[in-house]
Amino acid sequence: MKRTMAVLLALFVSYGSVFAQSGGTLDSTLAEARIYLSALLPARASLLVVSIEAPLKQLSDYAAGALTAQLVNSRNFTIVERSQAVIAQLETEALYQLLGNVSDETAVSVGKQTGAQYIISGDIARAGEQYRLGIKAVNIASGEIAAYKNFLFLPDASFENTLEQSKKRERPQWVDMPLEYGRKTYDRPSANTPSVWYYDVGSSNMAATEQRARTRARENVQQNIAANIANQYAARIDITEQSLFRDTDIEDAERLIQTAVTNSIRTKLPSYETLEWYIDSGKSATGQTWYVAYVLVRFARKDIISVIETIEPEKVTEAIIQQAKIPPAAATTEAKASLVDELIEVRDYALSQITQGGAVN
Secondary structure (H helix, E strand, O other), X not given: OHHHHHHHHHHHHHOOXXXXXXXXXXXXXHHHHHHHHHHHOOOOOEEEEEEEEOOOHHHHHHHHHHHHHHHHHHOXXXXXXOOHHHHHHHHHHOOHHHHOOOOHHHHHHHHHHHOOOEEEEEEEEEEOOEEEEEEEEEEOOOOOEEEEEEEEEOXXXXXXXXXXXXXXXXXXXXXXXXXXXXHHHHOOOOOOOOOHHHOEEEEOOOEOOHHHHHHHHHHHHHHHHHXXXXXXXXXXXXXXXXXXXXXXXXXXXXXXXXXXXXHHHHHHOOOOEEEEEEEEEEEOOOOOEEEEEEEEEXXXXXXXXXXXXXXXXXXXXXXXXXHHOOOOOOOOHHHHHHHHHHHXXXXXXXXXXXXXXXXXX
16 A cells, blocks of 8 residues: 555656645745755756746746756756856757747757756746746656646745836837847848848737737747748839739739748748847736737848748749639740749849848848
């Protein structure tokens, strides 16, 4: 009987994804997380704390640093230094822009490079009147989750003050002038500098949660960048010379071209560097809190070149014909070939301009 109870207890601890009722502060909850990890992971195992996602970067950095300190001081593990190089690699390779956190695959890859046996990650999010701290440990050798648990904690005065002060800061100028601000602040003359044409800002629609607002802002950036590239195509194709569009409104034809090109590249956009965030919030007439997230980003020039190279003029042409419902009599082989040629010409022009470091006008 005792053995059965011991096995059941071990299973409960191992699969502790249920909420642990803490009621303490963030610091005391991080201490609980350290005790939890010490009970499940091998003694003297080599650990790397990769990230603790949180509503604010300051809070994220603090939580990751505090958990690292807890693990170091426990003397139960060997802790791999969370150096600036490691942080930079995670931020550029982990697709924060799309996922909102570090993917297990990327974290495992970074862990292997640092010699760690386990990578530790987590997140902090609101849970009603409390907050939730999620902690996860992944075995680098197998890629399996070795520990995962959620803890609830109460926000103390310092915690709440940090959140409120951040939300009350002035609306930054880049929200209204992202391109001008981004170029002036972040561009550096170098062959490896990102293309100045592809700075952009994404804003979400009002959403019920801050995390959802961030996700929608990232999605909005993807759409904006794809539309920027596609707009250059539509603007540079002489529709009046295309027999496909003789009976089509010119403005509508431009829209069709832009839509087809946008759809062809939207899902192919590469990872990008997040430069700055701004979160606005307020309350609706019914008292519901809403958030709008803005994100300023930039793409590496080589990645944009790769995206443009994947555009297939033939498929874009067929998509345009279907969307515009152009009759077969107008969609002759010659007419389609003419549009394909123009799409190729615009693509090659864009590639030459970006390769040389210029903007596509």
